[in-house]
Amino acid sequence: MSKKINVFWFRRDLRLDDNVGFYEALKGEHPVLPIFIFDSEILDELPEDDARVTFIFNTLQKMRQTLQDEQDSSIAMYHGKPIDIYKNLVKDHDIDTVFTNHDYEPYARERDKEIKEFLENNDIEFKTYKDQVIFEKSEVVKQDGDPYVVYTPYMKTWKEKFKEFDLKIYYTNDYLENLVENTRLPNLSLSDIGFKKSSQEIKDYEVTPTLIQEYEDKRNFPAKEATSRLGPHLRFGTVSIRKMIKKAIAEKNEIFWQELIWREFFMQVLWHNPKTKDESFKSKYDRIEWRNNEDEFEKWKNGKTGYPLVDAGMRQLNESGFMHNRVRMLVGSFLCKHLLIDWRWGEAYFAEKLHDYEMASNVGNWQWVAGSGVDAAPYFRIFNPTTQIDKFDKDKKYIKKWVEEYETEDYPEKMVDHKEARERCLKTYKSALN
Known part of the structure; x- marks a missing residue:
């Protein structure tokens, strides 16, 4: 009979030290098999050169190398639907307990519920911890x-x-000898999971x-x-x-x-409020009649609105996967209020592009600028994209860095007049909310 093991499932906790679930697993009575699953349900939605996937992959390879060098162990890498991976793991190993850390997003909650039920039906405990x-x-x-x-x-x-x-602080170093001894656990390459190395790099903090x-x-x-x-x-x-x-x-x-x-x-x-990923927190805001003009959305995405601070932000995002927080508020407000394009369109675009995309903050902030979320600014507060330059980029250093053709004849005309767009927005919102 094979020896009983525990499994630790790395997810949003890609570090070996001060990791609560990993610490608890290592303190258990059975050797620990660390695993990571490249979840096809998530990956299938992403572009093949997604910088976040490259970052996760590189981080895991470094963690594997550390465990190989220092503990004669490693991390087993898998690709597919988590439930299918667990069905195979249960066939191949005598597992006592699966340890992991909590994940709060709606998809993750459904996934974990399904896996917990499957494991419990096989007399395996599923223990999760608060860590992030x-x-x-x-x-x-x-x-x-x-x-x-x-x-x-x-x-x-x-x-x-x-x-x-x-x-x-949960110091795991004292317990790492409790890992399974196997430096040849399954590994993957980026191409094995359908990706290639991204040209964008996630900077160190x-x-x-x-x-x-x-x-x-x-x-x-x-x-x-x-x-x-x-x-x-x-x-x-x-x-x-x-x-x-x-x-x-x-x-x-x-x-x-x-x-x-x-x-x-x-x-x-x-x-x-898991429904807020798709629905307005204040439900009456779902009555707004968005214009949702696709040509205007393309101009916004590509930083060609004719409003320099908006354009600088969007170009920074497209080129680097990052946008300054102050500018995020402005570009979000411009999309929802000036162009009357549904906040969900902007949220989805940020989800695709932002290296630091986190559903809770992204949805929360997009609903804030649209006026539909918790603690949101009143809908009649509309940022003026020109006066924002005087407040936050008066020397235009940021604008000139990202909008090379600024102040030349190649720079596009303003796609909307601020005053007219503001009045149109107020009228549209008012008719929906009253």
Whole structure:
């Protein structure tokens, strides 16, 4: 009879240290087989040179190499539907327990439910842990148990609750000898999963004391390299949220800390309202009669609107997979309010392009600019894309970096007049909401 093992399933937690589920698996009584599944249900929707897939693949190869060099172990790599992979694993191994960390997105919840039922029918436990957030689900709610839909009171309650929180770091190094000894576990190449190396690169994050201290003063100016680039690393778990919170606390910087709390706010909104990935949080906003002009959508996507700050943002996104947060609000507002194109179109485009795409934050922010989400600005607040330049890029450094033909005759005319677009937007929204 083969020896019993436990399985640890890496997902949005691509690191060996300070990983709660991995730590708990390693402390168990059976050797641990680490696995990663390139989920065909997700991958089939992506372009073949997707930078995020290259990033995940390269990260996993480094993790495999570390385990091979230091522990005579590795990570088993699979490609397909998770349920099919588990059916084969159960045939090939005597598994006691599958360990993993929570994933809160609607697809992930359905997937995990199916796998849990399958494993339990085979007398295998499925244990999941909180790892990618400090507080989850209903841990920060109003006194009556209802979830928060406004950020500021959520943030205040989060901070109060945090005073009692044990900010423990889960050091796995003490237990790595409990991995299965096998350096030849199944591996894959990018081409095996239908992908090729991306020309775009996901940058390393930079969270220095200086960056944290200057964050509040510099974060709104897209020409300055003053953002942490933490987004993709939190998204894929190459960095631990507990270590990042520790850094923010050490520097006593409330604004940087609060950005991390925003992420958890949107995660709990999506957890309590999974329908918001497709439907407006405020349902009456689904009555808006969007124009959804496809030619105008193409101009917006390609950064050819005739509004320089909007165009710079879209070109930065297309070329680099990143867009400055301040500019994200402007391009989102422009799409929904100036062009009257459904926020779901913009959300889907960002999902395809953004390296740091995270459903909860992306849906939350798109619904915010459309006016349909939690804690949203009133619908009649419409950013003026020209005066935004004076506020955030008055030297036009950011614009000139991304829009080479700016101030030449090759630069396109404005596709809409701001005043007329604003009036059209107000009229359309008003007729839908009243």
